[in-house]
Amino acid sequence: MATHSTLTPALSGVSAQLAARLAKLGLTRDADLVLHLPLRYEDETRITTIAEAPPDTPVQLEVEAQGCEIVFRPRRQLLCRVQDDTGMLLVRLLNFYPSQQKQFAAGARLRLFGEVREGYSGLEMVHPRAHLVSAGEELPQALTPVYPTTAGVSQTMLRRLIGRALTTVDLADTLPEALRQRLALAPFAESVRLLHQPPAGLQGAGPGAGARPEGSPVAGPQAGASVEHGGRDSGRTTVTSSLGAAGKAMSLAWRRIRFDELLAQQLSLRRAYAARRSRGAPPLPATGQLTARLLVELPFLLTGAQQRCWREIAADLGQRHPMQRLLQGDVGSGKTIVAALALLQAVENGWQGALMAPTEILAEQHWQKLRHWLAPLDIEVAWLSGSLKKAQKAAMQAAVREGSARVVVGTHALIEAGVEFPRLGLAVIDEQHRFGVHQRLALRQKGISPHQLMMTATPIPRTLAMSYYADLDVSVVDELPPGRTPVLTKLVGEGRREAVVERVRAACAAGRQAYWVCPLIEESETLQLKTAQETHERLSVELPELAIGLVHGRLKAGEKSQVMAAFVAGEIQLLVSTTVIEVGVDVANASLMVIEHAERFGLSQLHQLRGRVGRGAAESACILLYAQPLSQAARERLRVIFENADGFEIARADLALRGPGEFIGARQSGAPLLRYADLDDADLVSTARAAAEELLNEHAASAAAHLARWMGGREELLKA
Numbered sequence: 001m002a003t004h005s006t007l008t009p010a011l012s013g014v015s016a017q018l019a020a021r022l023a024k025l026g027l028t029r030d031a032d033l034v035l036h037l038p039l040r041y042e043d044e045t046r047i048t049t050i051a052e053a054p055p056d057t058p059v060q061l062e063v064e065a066q067g068c069e070i071v072f073r074p075r076r077q078l079l080c081r082v083q084d085d086t087g088m089l090l091v092r093l094l095n096f097y098p099s100q101q102k103q104f105a106a107g108a109r110l111r112l113f114g115e116v117r118e119g120y121s122g123l124e125m126v127h128p129r130a131h132l133v134s135a136g137e138e139l140p141q142a143l144t145p146v147y148p149t150t151a152g153v154s155q156t157m158l159r160r161l162i163g164r165a166l167t168t169v170d171l172a173d174t175l176p177e178a179l180r181q182r183l184a185l186a187p188f189a190e191s192v193r194l195l196h197q198p199p200a201g202l203q204g205a206g207p208g209a210g211a212r213p214e215g216s217p218v219a220g221p222q223a224g225a226s227v228e229h230g231g232r233d234s235g236r237t238t239v240t241s242s243l244g245a246a247g248k249a250m251s252l253a254w255r256r257i258r259f260d261e262l263l264a265q266q267l268s269l270r271r272a273y274a275a276r277r278s279r280g281a282p283p284l285p286a287t288g289q290l291t292a293r294l295l296v297e298l299p300f301l302l303t304g305a306q307q308r309c310w311r312e313i314a315a316d317l318g319q320r321h322p323m324q325r326l327l328q329g330d331v332g333s334g335k336t337i338v339a340a341l342a343l344l345q346a347v348e349n350g351w352q353g354a355l356m357a358p359t360e361i362l363a364e365q366h367w368q369k370l371r372h373w374l375a376p377l378d379i380e381v382a383w384l385s386g387s388l389k390k391a392q393k394a395a396m397q398a399a400v401r402e403g404s405a406r407v408v409v410g411t412h413a414l415i416e417a418g419v420e421f422p423r424l425g426l427a428v429i430d431e432q433h434r435f436g437v438h439q440r441l442a443l444r445q446k447g448i449s450p451h452q453l454m455m456t457a458t459p460i461p462r463t464l465a466m467s468y469y470a471d472l473d474v475s476v477v478d479e480l481p482p483g484r485t486p487v488l489t490k491l492v493g494e495g496r497r498e499a500v501v502e503r504v505r506a507a508c509a510a511g512r513q514a515y516w517v518c519p520l521i522e523e524s525e526t527l528q529l530k531t532a533q534e535t536h537e538r539l540s541v542e543l544p545e546l547a548i549g550l551v552h553g554r555l556k557a558g559e560k561s562q563v564m565a566a567f568v569a570g571e572i573q574l575l576v577s578t579t580v581i582e583v584g585v586d587v588a589n590a591s592l593m594v595i596e597h598a599e600r601f602g603l604s605q606l607h608q609l610r611g612r613v614g615r616g617a618a619e620s621a622c623i624l625l626y627a628q629p630l631s632q633a634a635r636e637r638l639r640v641i642f643e644n645a646d647g648f649e650i651a652r653a654d655l656a657l658r659g660p661g662e663f664i665g666a667r668q669s670g671a672p673l674l675r676y677a678d679l680d681d682a683d684l685v686s687t688a689r690a691a692a693e694e695l696l697n698e699h700a701a702s703a704a705a706h707l708a709r710w711m712g713g714r715e716e717l718l719k720a
């Protein structure tokens with residue numbers, strides 16, 4: 001996906017075959033090698049005796065070989081006896097070359113690196129790294145780095161390539177000296193050299209300065225000889241006093257690397273942002289002609305949060321460069337009306353507005369709602385979806401092309417070839433995380449850089465917003481409309497399903513409606529469908545007096561919307577569904593949500609589903625039916641959803657449980673994931689953000705050098 005500019009010097013002195021393998025590790029330039037940092041270290045700077053070697057801990061032994069034999073128990077393997085002054089040990093090689101057999105010839109002196117364990121016939125080492133000791137061979141002075149690697153690339157190879165890169169690549173600091181000092185950051189060259197080749201005797205290479213969690217295993221003089229850094233799995237910044245000076249230096253080195261990586265991310269995102277800003281967009285100033293009328297017609301007043309977001313958007317639309325704004329707000333916070341106002345502001349100025357949603361159901365709900373809101377203003381809302389008949393679709397496309405369709409709502413069909421928006425002023429994209437980068441780009445290219453508003457109900461934790469979303473402006477609807485009732489969440493074991501069915505009966509008897517969400521079966525859509533149908537049948541038997549509907553992904557769009565319309569109209573009391581209702585569906589009279597096998601759902605899915613109820617005045621409940629045994633992760637998810645109602649809290653927990661990779665979903669195809677830094681360290685993220693701003697404004701050359709070092713050609717995608 002990332003194409004590298006031909007100007008970038010490739011890896012030097014590497015065969016095409018090896019280059020291809022290294023590319024899998026993201027190593028395509030010599031400079032990349034410098035930033036390919038060890039996962040952990042092995043300590044070959046000292047020797048342990050067989051008698052003193054602690055079990056199951058990496059150690060180095062120096063031994064004399066006593067001879068080998070090939071045995072077939074149960075499969076072919078090589079067994080070699082070795083000894084030192086303190087004892088005997090068996091080396092076991094399950095796959096071996098004749099050369100290895102020779103290496104262990106009787107009398108040979110070898111250094112072995114591996115873990116000693118108790119075998120059937122005494123102490124043994126399985127597949128140690130071994131080499132013959134030459135006369136007078138000294139122990140290495142530096143710890144041995146262990147790098148992330150891939151098939152066909154040995155550690156030795158990586159060490160050699162990286163060692164060479166450290167002497168040939170320009171390691172000049174990309175930070176202006178004054179800035180580096182002000183931020184108390186270690187010099188770059190020193191940091192990478194230290195991390196690739198840490199000195200012997202290092203105690204605790206890593207904890208502190210956030211290199212890795214405290215209490216992780218570290219090398220001690222008498223114990224193991226393996227030191228892990230886990231560059232990205234902690235954000236702690238305390239340097240414990242037990243660390244030696246070298247340990248502190250390592251911590252500072254890791255801090256520098258994490259900072260640099262975050263800085264590169266900030267720089268590329270800010271640059272992408274600036275590139276977009278430099279493009280022209282139609283200014284769509286707020287005239288109020290239509291928006292004011294809509295506000296008068298509405299049966300409610302905007303909340304303070306909606307007003308603020310609307311003001312921010314209205315101001316952006318008036319600019320001559322395209323808006324890039326994310327409208328963020330918890331489920332039910334009322335983002336749609338804000339989008340409607342924005343669309344009208346485009347129309348007021350004689351431009352078109354489009355709203356794209358990821359599913360047919362959601363798009364149709366938007367369409368219905370907008371039609372309803374805009375009807376008094378005599379504005380028709382065009383509908384474009386994949387399920388339209390050919391002729392209808394052609395007519396709609398013509399209306400869009402001729403400009404008679406001023407507000408258009410639809411699904412992916414909006415970005416299909418053949419849809420031309422001659423005057424697209426604003427594109428609104430709902431549940432933006434559901435769309436891939438490329439789909440979003442496609443809509444953008446439909447006009448001359450239209451303004452863009454993305455909406456999401458998945459709250460983005462602050463550090464994520466500051467990092468992965470740094471190329472967007474963000475408005476947050478952080479207030480729910482009045483009159484919402486908090487949703488009571490209940491965890492119920494599967495064994496009490498009957499009681500839950502009774503509860504559905506009671507709610508519907510009282511005139512309310514309910515959702516029943518079928519278990520998620522990720523592996524098979526067919527099985528998912530079957531389960532939904534069976535659940536529907538079973539509930540129909542259990543609750544014969546209720547009108548029960550079923551929606552699932554395989555229904556034709558027309559059928560789907562019929563069922564949804566019947567549910568909205570109250571003709572269906574209980575709606576059995578797969579997760580198609582996950583986003584956006586809005587039926588205020590529905591007050592009960594049952595989720596079967598809730599343990600299989602992700603946190604944000606559960607939160608979204610729960611958000612379907614509690615939209616009216618009636619007391620609402622969400623029942624999470626779960627089956628034992630629960631995995632640790634599932635238990636944790638259920639705990640979080642049970643204890644938290646606030647989408648931001650849930651998103652934070654989700655981020656902590658899953659890491660940012662999955663969280664940002666499709667966005668990762670555009671923004672490189674962080675390798676070393678993590679987002680727990682909000683201070684470092686904001687420091688990097690401020691530094692990026694400073695570099696871009698005052699030290700353009702440093703910014704360019706820094707991006708070149710960290711991103712190579714990889715940031716190109718972001719500029720789109």
Ligand code: ADP
Nearest residue numbers: 300301302303331332333334335336337481586
């Ligand atoms: P979401 O942010 O999840 O997309 P919606 O835009 O669907 O939320 O709004 C949820 C419901 O709240 C809708 O029925 C909408 O009409 C209603 N609503 C939105 N804003 C307000 C408000 N200020 N006061 C009362 N109801 C509102």
Ligand code: MG
Nearest residue numbers: 335336430584
């Ligand atoms: Mg919505």
